[in-house]
Amino acid sequence: MLDDEALKVLFTEARTQNSFAATPVSDEEIRRLYDLVKFGPTSANGFPARFVFIRSDEGKEKLRPALSAGNVEKTMAAPVTAIVAYDPRFYDLLPRLFPHADARGWFAGNPELAEETAFRNSTLQGAYLILAARAMGLDAGPMSGFDRAQTDRIFFAVNGWKSNFLVNLGHGTGEGIFPRSPRPDFDEVCREE
């Protein structure tokens, strides 16, 4: 059981950040982040997520035309913008990642199941990224306000990956965030059987 301080960092006092201090995020922090995220569970250990960590000005400029207007400024200023993507052919790694069964065969002939699995599980992995960043003392700013198809043309024309969502990472300043918005009550969104 984690203590209250840890729960505050992960959940109860964490906030989506729109503004970040200039403090960079180091190579070592990016690798440490991956070394947490990689342990989060995925279906048949299929690991469909692919991550692009953009820190350079050149990389940010490549991304700029695909961003919704409201997301441009904060993304250009963030120390890192991660593209959470997925490889539609993730199943080619399954003989190594899941040696217990012919899991590749479950997906290779079933593009609809492969796509659903890749999208669902890369999204789970994006959530692991948000919480792992917080666990490391970083702040996250997840965004879906961008043009996925355009992003794929810009970044993934060669390897065929597909973008899912974006996460700005760094040390949040707390500027430009609303007071915490309300959450639904348990009984509005949960049922017990």
Add this chain to the structure above:
Amino acid sequence: MLDDEALKVLFTEARTQNSFAATPVSDEEIRRLYDLVKFGPTSANGFPARFVFIRSDEGKEKLRPALSAGNVEKTMAAPVTAIVAYDPRFYDLLPRLFPHADARGWFAGNPELAEETAFRNSTLQGAYLILAARAMGLDAGPMSGFDRAQTDRIFFAVNGWKSNFLVNLGHGTGEGIFPRSPRPDFDEVCREE
């Protein structure tokens, strides 16, 4: 920054559990779990996830016919099985959950965007559920091996919610799990720009 013990509980030593001790999960634990999960970020605070916490024998028997054969026994025996679902009309809560803009209007006339947003964000919330359970000292066993359409007919014929994936919850025994499967190296699945 969380300490190593907390990172072990969340990521580095946590395992998907297939077998659970008979120790029940209390009403209070279910509510405490929700009170962590609810703070995880969603797009425009839209909160599309809906959760069904199944603990009774009757509830388990309702779910049984929708489960893949390999998931029946462990699900019947788990103290709780959560259906992570979403409400395709989640946007009707937006005037209250996101009072800063007419966010309902972004989705109400755009069923494709609403569906993508509901599926992505309820999946994020399912990942928050997995990690929040671990943070509370519970173990999780997420599963996508079940018939979503059949589950929707059984549980959601009236309210129109849609199932996304399942998570068994309880105190894992460690029985029936493989040694940790390999993860891809950073350079296989990450790129830097």
